[in-house]
Amino acid sequence: MALMLIAKGAEADLLLDIDWNGRKALLKRRGVKKYRHPQIDREIRRYRTLHEADIIHRAKEAGVPTPLIYQLDPEGATIIMEFIEGEKVRDMVPRLSEAENRALFKLIGEKSGRLHRAGLIHGDLTTSNIIKSNDRVVFIDFGLGEISKEVEKRGVDFNLMVRMLASTHYNVIDMLLEAFMEGYRETMGPEAEEVFQRADEVRRRGRYIDKE
Amino acid sequence: MLLKVARIDPLICLGIESTADNLGVGIATSDGKILANEVKVHVPDLGGIHPREAARHHSENVGAVIMKALEKAQITVQDIDFVSFAQGPGLGPCLRTGATSARALASYLKVPLIGVNHCISHVEVGRLATGAKDPLTLYVSGGNTLVSGFESGKYRIFGETLDIAIGNCLDTFARLAGLEYPGGPAIEKFAAMGSKLIPLPYAVKGMDMSFSGLLTAVSNEFKTGKHGIPDLCYSLQETGYAMLGEVTERALAHTRKQEVLLTGGVGANKRLRGVIKEIAEEQGAKPYYVPISLATDNGAMIAWTGILAYTHGIRTPIETSYVNSKWRMDEVEIPWR
Numbered sequence: 001m002a003l004m005l006i007a008k009g010a011e012a013d014l015l016l017d018i019d020w021n022g023r024k025a026l027l028k029r030r031g032v033k034k035y036r037h038p039q040i041d042r043e044i045r046r047y048r049t050l051h052e053a054d055i056i057h058r059a060k061e062a063g064v065p066t067p068l069i070y071q072l073d074p075e076g077a078t079i080i081m082e083f084i085e086g087e088k089v090r091d092m093v094p095r096l097s098e099a100e101n102r103a104l105f106k107l108i109g110e111k112s113g114r115l116h117r118a119g120l121i122h123g124d125l126t127t128s129n130i131i132k133s134n135d136r137v138v139f140i141d142f143g144l145g146e147i148s149k150e151v152e153k154r155g156v157d158f159n160l161m162v163r164m165l166a167s168t169h170y171n172v173i174d175m176l177l178e179a180f181m182e183g184y185r186e187t188m189g190p191e192a193e194e195v196f197q198r199a200d201e202v203r204r205r206g207r208y209i210d211k212e
Numbered sequence: 213m214l215l216k217v218a219r220i221d222p223l224i225c226l227g228i229e230s231t232a233d234n235l236g237v238g239i240a241t242s243d244g245k246i247l248a249n250e251v252k253v254h255v256p257d258l259g260g261i262h263p264r265e266a267a268r269h270h271s272e273n274v275g276a277v278i279m280k281a282l283e284k285a286q287i288t289v290q291d292i293d294f295v296s297f298a299q300g301p302g303l304g305p306c307l308r309t310g311a312t313s314a315r316a317l318a319s320y321l322k323v324p325l326i327g328v329n330h331c332i333s334h335v336e337v338g339r340l341a342t343g344a345k346d347p348l349t350l351y352v353s354g355g356n357t358l359v360s361g362f363e364s365g366k367y368r369i370f371g372e373t374l375d376i377a378i379g380n381c382l383d384t385f386a387r388l389a390g391l392e393y394p395g396g397p398a399i400e401k402f403a404a405m406g407s408k409l410i411p412l413p414y415a416v417k418g419m420d421m422s423f424s425g426l427l428t429a430v431s432n433e434f435k436t437g438k439h440g441i442p443d444l445c446y447s448l449q450e451t452g453y454a455m456l457g458e459v460t461e462r463a464l465a466h467t468r469k470q471e472v473l474l475t476g477g478v479g480a481n482k483r484l485r486g487v488i489k490e491i492a493e494e495q496g497a498k499p500y501y502v503p504i505s506l507a508t509d510n511g512a513m514i515a516w517t518g519i520l521a522y523t524h525g526i527r528t529p530i531e532t533s534y535v536n537s538k539w540r541m542d543e544v545e546i547p548w549r
Contacts, residue, residue, distance in 0.1 A: 010465035010495075011458075033461075035490035036454035039409045044454075124418040128466070144418060156374075160418040166542075167368040202374065 003027065011048075011143060016083060025070055026084075028052075030077035030143075045077035048143045053079055055120055055145035062118030064111045065138040084140065086133030093127065093169050093176070101172065102179040107137050109183025112161070115139070116195070117188055121146040121153045126164040151191075155198030158184075162199065223293045225522065226281070226317070227515030228274070230310030231302025231330045232355055233261045235270040237281040238511030239292075242519050244340055247285035249505060249512035250277050255393060260383065267305035274313045281511065292321055296518025299327030299528070300539030302355065307535035315530055327528040328517040330509075331356060331541040332367055334502075336520060337513035338475045342500035348469040350460045350488065353476035353509070354379035357421065357456070359463045360541060362549055367541045370463040371419030378452055379478045381423040385448060388431055389441055399445045400481050406446025410439055414451055419462055421455050449483055457487040464495045475502040477509075520548040 006026075007014040015027040030045040032038075049072070056066045068082035089108065093101060108130055115122060122129070123144030131138045146153060161180065165173045185192040222241040229236035233255075239248040254269035256262060282289060297314035300307060311327070318325040335349050348361040348370075357379070358372040376384075379396060386395025391402070412429045415422040430448045433439055464472060472492045478484060485501055492499035506512060524547040 010462040033454075033457070035457045035487040035494075037409055037450040040414065040450060040454050043411075044414065126418070144416070156417055156420075160420075163369075163419070167363065167370060170364065170368075 012077075017080075020070065020080065024083040025080050026067065026082065028079045028081065046074050049077045049079060050074050052142045052145065055142040055147070056081070058118065058147070059115055059120055059139060059142065062114050062120065064115050064118075064120075065133075065136045066142070067138065067140065084131050084133050084138045086131040086138065088128055089130040089132055089137070090127035090168060092132060093172065098172075098175060101176060104132065104137070105176045105179035106183035109180035109185075110187050111137055111139065111183075112157070112180070113184040113187030113192065116149075116154045116157070119147055119149045121148050121157050123157070125157045125161045127168065128164075151194050151198045152202075154195045155202045158195055158199040159202045162203070223519060223522070224287065224291055225294050225296055225326075225515045225518040226278070226292045227296040227298075227328075227511045227513070227518050228278075228310045228314045229298045229330070229333075229509055229511045229514045230267075230270045230274075230306045230313075231298050231300070231509060232306055233266050234509035235273055235277055235310075236509060236511030236514070237274070237277045238513065238515040239281055239285040239287070240512055240515035240519055242523060244516075246506075246512045246516070247287070248281040249510050250281040250284060251505075251508075251510055252277050259387070261303065263303040263305045266303065267309045270306055270309040271312075274309065278313070278317070289317075289321065292317075292323060294318070294324040294326060294518065294522050295321070296326040296328050296514050296521070298330040298333065298514050299533070300330065300536035302330055302535075302537055304535065304537045307537060311533060311535050315533060319530065324522065324527050325530060325533060326518045326521050326526055327533055327535075328514055328521055329539055329541050329544050330514075331358070331360070332544060332546070333513040333517040334475050334507075335360065335367060335473065335541075336517045337506050337510075338473045338500070338502040340516055341502055341506050342473065344471045344473050344498075344500040346469060347471035347473035347500060348460070348464050348467055348497070349473040349475060350456060350479070351476045352378050352456065352474075352478035352484070354383055356476065357423070358541075359419070359459055361463065361467050361469055362546065363467075365545055365549075367544070367546065369540070369542045370466065371421065371459040374417065374420050374422045375424040376427065378423055378456065379476070381427045381452065382448070382478070384427055385430055385434075385444075389434055389444065391441070396478060396481060399449060400483065402442045402445035403449045403483065406440075406442035406444070408439075408443040408446070409450060410443060410447040412447055412451040414455060416455050416458050419459055421459055423452065423455075426452060426455075449481075453481075453484050453487050456484065457491055460488065461491045461495060464491065464497055469497060471498050471500060473500045473502065475507045477507065479507050480504045524548045
């Protein structure tokens with residue numbers, strides 16, 4: 001077995017197995033976090049592993065590209081899944097032309113709308129968690145995903161995307177956001193406006209008035 | 213021919229902090245010295261901070277605290293080159309008291325006035341005190357809970373609470389459980405005696421956190437009478453700090469910063485310091501802890517940030533010196549970095 005560490009994330013390690021039963025596979029293993037209580041740690045890792053696999057599967061059913069799952073080990077907090085060839089959107093934005101970025105974010109918006117329409121919440125909807133693979137945008141890392149149709153949760157999802165654009169791609173945020181919203185509206189329909197509105201509320205909500 | 217000799221004495225700034233229950237007056241110099249850092253805390257007779265009562269406390273005491281700071285710094289009021297104050301975020305009535313005092317003092321002395329952002333001041337004095345150059349900051353207090361880092365001209369917020377601050381959560385529970393004031397240290401003391409983990413809601417949404425559900429849940433567990441205070445405090449700390457830890461670690465991995473700065477009153481907690489230390493090690497960063505007198509709300513941080521702002525051309529004319537109780541740190545341009 002030839003396992004290669006390809007990414008050490010904050011939450012999980014990604015290992016590449018170039019010959020997993022004859023094919024290339026990605027192992028997502030949630031490592032033990034020594035800083036938190038072992039009981040909390042075990043529960044978070046187990047729950048997120050099972051849940052992530054579930055949501056990845058449901059997203060696929062909704063027409064949102066996600067990796068195929070090959071094998072699941074909740075106690076070992078490991079998902080073995082398809083290795084997606086491509087590049088993180090986060091790393092592509094600075095290089096792409098305005099038209100390319102626009103098309104890309106419209107597609108991302110469209111797929112995000114599909115996800116929400118199907119009652120799924122990504123939970124960490126950022127440009128680091130979307131991979132451009134050929135013509136597809138593949139959504140990864142559903143570790144914080146939820147099954148919900150609440151406007152509130154959709155709003156929080158969208159707010160996260162806005163926040164990530166504001167902190168990482170702040171120079172082109174308006175254009176990217178506009179394209180995203182255009183795509184999102186197409187798949188979400190009239191409910192989209194409600195989500196945008198809620199996201200704005202989430203952003204402004206009671207940040208500094210908790211003592212009054 | 214007369215040569216105009218450039219002034220070589222460092223500039224002196226007096227800063228007034230009054231965003232919540234602490235009234236602080238600090239005096240800092242442009243060569244990075246804190247000459248005075250006087251704080252007077254408003255302790256409510258009952259319950260949490262009542263903004264009006266806290267503001268009354270501040271207005272009644274601000275004169276005396278300014279005099280004390282001057283005495284401590286061994287300067288006279290005439291030595292002050294400019295006056296800074298916390299313009300926000302915070303409790304409106306408290307902010308207005310500090311702002312009024314600062315305006316009056318600056319007008320009387322005919323020196324410039326500078327309004328500074330409270331959250332940014334925490335980071336800046338933290339950098340001054342610890343020597344951290346470009347840290348990712350976890351700022352945890354009674355009113356604020358956020359993870360921030362400097363990127364292209366502004367302090368960006370990578371994660372924050374979506375409702376109440378962690379310190380607010382701790383304080384409110386401490387009051388409910390009848391623990392002594394202040395709540396944070398009392399909880400820490402009891403937590404050290406606890407061992408059983410009571411399951412409580414763990415709410416991390418991407419990079420953001422929510423503590424209101426945690427407060428409700430721990431309060432309900434307390435009311436059942438089934439658990440001892442130590443186990444409740446232990447579980448509250450473990451759950452809340454695990455959330456802070458996760459968000460900080462994610463932001464650290466995302467920004468790839470080499471330093472982590474822990475500040476705010478809750479940053480005094482040893483368990484939380486331990487969490488930050490482990491995360492820093494794991495992510496290959498260096499942890500820094502701001503000394504408690506500069507980590508809790510204080511005037512020195514306002515004075516020091518006033519110096520940074522003043523020396524980079526920032527002035528706040530009296531006409532535009534109104535307070536902004538919801539002034540986010542990521543709205544402020546930072547010319548000094």
